[in-house]
Amino acid sequence: MAPKVLFVDDDPNILEAYQRQFWKQYQIDTALAGDRGLEAVAKNGPYAVIVSDLKMPGMNGVQLLSRVREMAPDSVRIMLTGFAEVQTAIDAVNEGNIFRFLTKPCQPDVLARALDAGIEQYRLITANRELLEQSLGAWMRSEREFGLLIKNIPALVFKGYADGSIDPLDNKVEKMTGYPKSLFESRKLKWTDLILEKDIGKTKQKFLRALKGGRPYVREYRINCRDGKVLWIQERSQIVLNHIGRIDYISGVLFDISRRKRGEEALKKSLRRLRNAFRGTVKALSSTLEMRDPYTSGHQMRVTLLACAIGKKMGFSEDQLEAMRIIGSLHDIGKIAVPSEILNKPGKVNEHEFSLIKMHAEAAFNILKDIDFPCQIAEAIAQHHERLDGSGYPKGLSGPEILLQARILAVADVVEAMSSHRPYRPGLGLEAALKEITQKKGILYDPEVVDVCVRLFKEEGFTFDK
Numbered sequence: 001m002a003p004k005v006l007f008v009d010d011d012p013n014i015l016e017a018y019q020r021q022f023w024k025q026y027q028i029d030t031a032l033a034g035d036r037g038l039e040a041v042a043k044n045g046p047y048a049v050i051v052s053d054l055k056m057p058g059m060n061g062v063q064l065l066s067r068v069r070e071m072a073p074d075s076v077r078i079m080l081t082g083f084a085e086v087q088t089a090i091d092a093v094n095e096g097n098i099f100r101f102l103t104k105p106c107q108p109d110v111l112a113r114a115l116d117a118g119i120e121q122y123r124l125i126t127a128n129r130e131l132l133e134q135s136l137g138a139w140m141r142s143e144r145e146f147g148l149l150i151k152n153i154p155a156l157v158f159k160g161y162a163d164g165s166i167d168p169l170d171n172k173v174e175k176m177t178g179y180p181k182s183l184f185e186s187r188k189l190k191w192t193d194l195i196l197e198k199d200i201g202k203t204k205q206k207f208l209r210a211l212k213g214g215r216p217y218v219r220e221y222r223i224n225c226r227d228g229k230v231l232w233i234q235e236r237s238q239i240v241l242n243h244i245g246r247i248d249y250i251s252g253v254l255f256d257i258s259r260r261k262r263g264e265e266a267l268k269k270s271l272r273r274l275r276n277a278f279r280g281t282v283k284a285l286s287s288t289l290e291m292r293d294p295y296t297s298g299h300q301m302r303v304t305l306l307a308c309a310i311g312k313k314m315g316f317s318e319d320q321l322e323a324m325r326i327i328g329s330l331h332d333i334g335k336i337a338v339p340s341e342i343l344n345k346p347g348k349v350n351e352h353e354f355s356l357i358k359m360h361a362e363a364a365f366n367i368l369k370d371i372d373f374p375c376q377i378a379e380a381i382a383q384h385h386e387r388l389d390g391s392g393y394p395k396g397l398s399g400p401e402i403l404l405q406a407r408i409l410a411v412a413d414v415v416e417a418m419s420s421h422r423p424y425r426p427g428l429g430l431e432a433a434l435k436e437i438t439q440k441k442g443i444l445y446d447p448e449v450v451d452v453c454v455r456l457f458k459e460e461g462f463t464f465d466k
């Protein structure tokens, strides 16, 4: 649709001339006086451009365009006058916020250009307004959605401050803590007042670290509720700094994670029970062998002590050490399959008897292989008589084919066995044991394991009696 233009002039001939000139491009309305012009604006507006004569009987052009400005602020206003006085122009611009000021008689092409420019200006203004209205609408919608989200989220959204006080963004705080929202808003109660004494230290530390790092933070702590109940809270927050780098506010969400914590605690308890039951089983298995083979009684326990000390020095994790403990405690379990007269025989065993003793490594594997251990416990035990150069048994594995736990166990086993007293021979002594592993270091025994073992005894005062 063509843009609408209103011409106001007290000379009907001039108005007619405008009609003739512009009717093809624009929808033209005309008014013979200021008050008629206002009527047209009220009835037929909005106009893209309003062109008014300055000097008219009754309401003059400045007065008219000032009123138009109030009624239709988007309409572009152009003043035409035969009296090109500077003061009039200034008044018109100041009071009427005039877009163009043209002098009469005005060349048709000058007026046409001014009209075109005025219409372009009107389009810009209205387009901007529409954009603003759309953005405002979207913002208001998102405000509404944000409000709904805060209301429905199963957590408490808050704005917090450096002193520990908060402004809860909804009433959930009362349901959560039993204290009314107003108590927090009036600063009579700070959120940090609710945190359990025990948890305050670590909570503060986390906050200070987050302040330094400038990243969002998550902290978990307990709070005291009004009815004496204790809740576990997970707080996810972000510190917002002001222009001088001080804390402006803290934006965060508080979740009640008590149920999850209770579940975790129950799980931990049952895991502890399971682990204790498992340790008891390992101990029972180990004692079964020692009852049958009293000469090696205590051997497995002492080997375990040394193997774990070596593992620890080599950087084993707690889980790896736990596995090492099981491996040490059960490494000779396969001797259950060896006839007891051979195990208990004083003096040297013959070749046939020794081949039966050698079976214990594989027998251990067969006993343990179906147990669902978290790591290769049965395999490591089966390999504890394998030697680096392939001269060991049962498979003659060599070098890296032998598991690290088995290489540690081999060294601990030999050192303990040689240094301890046996019914069929006196103890050879620790020195002889350390000499043996040092001499065969890199041949039979893993060099790093040997070095760590020797260091433990010579420099760190390790003894089997610990």
Ligand SMILES: [Fe+2]
Binding pocket: 331, 332, 360, 384, 385, 413
């Ligand atoms: Fe063994």
